[in-house]
Amino acid sequence: MDLTLALVIGVVVVALAFDYTNGFHDAANAIATSVSTRALTPRAALFMAAAMNFLGAHLGTQVAATVGKGIIDAPSGSHGLVIVGSGLIGAIVWNLITWYFGLPSSSSHALIGGLVGSALASSSAVHWDGVVEKVVIPMILSPVIGFTLAAIIMIAILWGFRHSQPAKTNRGFRHAQTVSAAAMALGHGLQDAQKTMGVIFLALVVGGFQQDGDPIPQWVILSAATAISLGTYAGGWRIMRTLGRRIIALTPPQGFAAETAAATVLYTAAIGFGAPISTTHTITSAIMGVGATKRLSAVRWGVAGNIVTGWILTIPAAALVAALSYYALHWMVE
Numbered sequence: 001m002d003l004t005l006a007l008v009i010g011v012v013v014v015a016l017a018f019d020y021t022n023g024f025h026d027a028a029n030a031i032a033t034s035v036s037t038r039a040l041t042p043r044a045a046l047f048m049a050a051a052m053n054f055l056g057a058h059l060g061t062q063v064a065a066t067v068g069k070g071i072i073d074a075p076s077g078s079h080g081l082v083i084v085g086s087g088l089i090g091a092i093v094w095n096l097i098t099w100y101f102g103l104p105s106s107s108s109h110a111l112i113g114g115l116v117g118s119a120l121a122s123s124s125a126v127h128w129d130g131v132v133e134k135v136v137i138p139m140i141l142s143p144v145i146g147f148t149l150a151a152i153i154m155i156a157i158l159w160g161f162r163h164s165q166p167a168k169t170n171r172g173f174r175h176a177q178t179v180s181a182a183a184m185a186l187g188h189g190l191q192d193a194q195k196t197m198g199v200i201f202l203a204l205v206v207g208g209f210q211q212d213g214d215p216i217p218q219w220v221i222l223s224a225a226t227a228i229s230l231g232t233y234a235g236g237w238r239i240m241r242t243l244g245r246r247i248i249a250l251t252p253p254q255g256f257a258a259e260t261a262a263a264t265v266l267y268t269a270a271i272g273f274g275a276p277i278s279t280t281h282t283i284t285s286a287i288m289g290v291g292a293t294k295r296l297s298a299v300r301w302g303v304a305g306n307i308v309t310g311w312i313l314t315i316p317a318a319a320l321v322a323a324l325s326y327y328a329l330h331w332m333v334e
Contacts, residue, residue, distance in 0.1 A: 007081035007333070008207040012200055014088045016227040019196040021095045022107040023053065023231020026188060026279055031181055033255035033287065039177035048178075049185040050233040056189025057225030061216050062274030063191060067198030068205070069212065070130035071112060072119040080206035082329045083118045084199060090114030090322025094314060105311060106278035109139065110318040111195055117319025121326040138275040142265055143285035150261035150289030157253050158293065173252035180259035187266030188279045189228065195276055196224040250287070258286040281311060 031045035040048070072087075074080035091110040098105040112135050119126050161169050200220045204210040210217070250258070262283040269275040 003078050003333075004081065004207050007078055007085070008203055008209065011081050011085045011088065011203040012223075014085055014092070015196050015199045015203065016223060018088050018092050018095070018107075018111065018199075019193065019224055019227035020231035020234075021092055021099070022192050022196070023050075023228040024234040025095045025099050025107055026192060026232075031185070033250055033258055033283075034177045034181040036250050037174065037177060037252045037255045039174040039252055039255065040181065045181065046233050048182055049188070050229040052182050052185035053189035053193065053232050054225045054229040056186040056191075057193030057197075057228065058221060059186075059190050060271060061194060061197065061221075063194035063270050063276045064198035064201065064216055066130070066134050066274045066276055067111070067115075067195050068201040068216075069198075070127055070134055072115050072127065073125040074119070074202065074206045075124065076206055076208060078333060079122070079330075080124075081203060082333055083122050083124055083326060084115070084203050084206060086118035086121070086326035086329055087111070087114035087116075087322045088199060089325040090117055090318040090320070093321045094318040097317075098314075105314045106139075106280045107192060108195055108276050108278045108280075109135070109311070109314045111199065112276065113315035113318030114322035115199075116315070117322035118326040120319070121323035122330070134273075134275050138269055138273070138277045139281065142269065142277040143281045146262055146265050146282040146285040147289035147292075149264060150258050150286035151293050153257040153261055154254060154290040154293045157257055161253070170252045173256045176256050177252055177259065180256045180263065183263040184259045184266075184279075184283065185232075187263045187270070188232075189225065190270045191266050191277065191279055193224045193228045194270070196227065197221055200224065250290075254287075254290040257290045258283065261289065262286040278311075 031040065031042075031049050034040040035042050035045050072083070074083045088111070091107065091114040094105070094110040094113070095107055112131070116126055116131065118124075197216055197220050200223075201210060201216050204217075204220075205212055262279070265282050265286075266277065266279060269277040
């Protein structure tokens, strides 16, 4: 086995490992609100989320194209594969750090930061216009839109059900949350599984096994879908507690509003713009949005501030780890 093929296999394995960590790191995004309102049991919610993640991964490849072709230009051969592998290591390390501390940071931005960091360390080209247009602008807009849309949906629910009995309304929205949580999980698969597909495709192009214009192979789609689904089913209980209870004590109508708003933003970004936005940012801001309709003090802004700090640190921190990984791997492999 030559070095290039060995590196391609190694990068694919590391990419699927990242996909798995993405699944258990971001499982909370889809189900924390449903579990905290007791609309679903934790195990049933995880099973549903894993199944919908798998299905969502098969619904498109626009985001994968952005990640695979629109972020960096890695040189062909072993050097390019070291760059891609280093980017993945940076993303995985940051995922594990934030998971350990229960911070719902973005796996998507960890991956983008990792790729950019390893590219800069290797003096490879970074498509800064693509990073700004497809990553930075959506990173800023998606939480704002998620917050606003969730608040609007929540206000509409409060107005529409203002004469209803609270107990009956909560029961109805617990059932509705099954649908909204499934929609959120489908959007997570549509967004996050595609990011791993894009990195694997990038590795195949760099290794000379695919051409830029080729469609993403079916085995890549299937393996990425499977890895993220298995990771989701493994669960991310630390982050689930943060999203489900520490930001605000959610009611079923609030959970439904937050999930519906977040799912809408995810579908629009993926299908309409091919933008790899963060499911974490979107659902967290949506939860804040529904909380703010009750009263601003209902949101635990100290916890929210810690989460936003994690968001800000994600890209540079993952980039730093990726750059250090590149120097180590470059020294060992080349």
